[in-house]
């Protein structure tokens with residue numbers, strides 16, 4: 234996507250062929266900065282501190298993290314240490330484990346001297362594949378939006394939660410890809426953007442992305458969606474996901490479940506867009522998904538820009554208050570109208586996923 238008219242991906246390799254460059258998402262929306270990652274430790278920190286975030290981008294960054302480690306030392310112990318370090322950064326996004334397993338499987342059999350080049354090559358492929366996957370999701374999702382917009386007066390009102398746009402992936406995004414495509418085809422869309430406390434990925438990142446692309450949108454507090462649905466002001470919801478089980482249960486940013494409940498109660502279609510590396514074929518029941526708990530400071534404080542343009546962090550609660558910070562929740566498959574994948578749209582169920590991914594069918598959801 235473009236930033237100030239210039240095409241960007243969310244991650245790339247610098248001119249030296251070694252340093253990895255990312256957009257520093259902790260600085261958005263007020264400042265567009267990039268950050269150079271020179272070591273596996275810096276890549277791991279970028280993931281855990283949410284300089285980069287979003288399941289697909291976490292996977293891509295981890296792949297480059299392995300490459301950075303091997304450029305320094307391609308030995309067996311260093312490869313294994315890098316994988317362990319990166320795997321421990323964030324527990325929920327399936328793409329992290331997927332990317333590390335992929336790299337480990339390909340690199341272990343290679344002679345040490347070939348590993349760094351192979352790791353950079355595979356990381357670049359993962360990035361290119363992610364772009365193609367998201368383009369496909371966008372096209373399948375666009376068909377749903379076109380159907381929903383048919384005969385409708387005024388814009389199609391779509392609610393989304395968190396940021397599942399191009400910043401959360403390598404390019405295009407998952408949930409936002411169909412919206413960008415609809416907008417580009419002059420289908421009038423308007424997006425209700427959940428602010429997504431406590432990290433405010435909606436207010437900070439989704440709003441920034443949509444504004445940069447000229448897509449009409451309105452930020453709402455996280456608790457507003459149910460009311461808007463009761464008032465007939467939401468035509469459909471689309472979110473992303475960090476891990477989808479083989480039976481179609483969907484783990485996504487905290488608060489997604491409540492939106493799905495409200496959507497179900499108000500007969501509003503609730504779609505989830507996902508690239509296939511987000512599917513955890515080893516998990517059947519969403520209740521078994523590891524849910525990340527983050528630092529309570531993310532709930533107790535908030536950062537914003539004051540009137541002088543200075544970034545400031547302020548306390549929200551009385552001194553000494555403690556907070557719980559569950560980062561994700563699970564929406565059961567029965568509340569999901571359909572999954573929009575890179576292979577097409579399917580029912581959120583074991584049968585639905587197996588239709589599109591028969592290669593994963595046998596015994597996938599046995600546990």
Ligand code: MRU
Pocket residue numbers: 286287288289394395396397398401402406407408434472473474475485486560
């Ligand atoms: O904690 P985050 O910002 O990494 O969470 C991101 C989300 O929950 C996204 O909705 C999800 O990764 C899908 S993005 C394509």
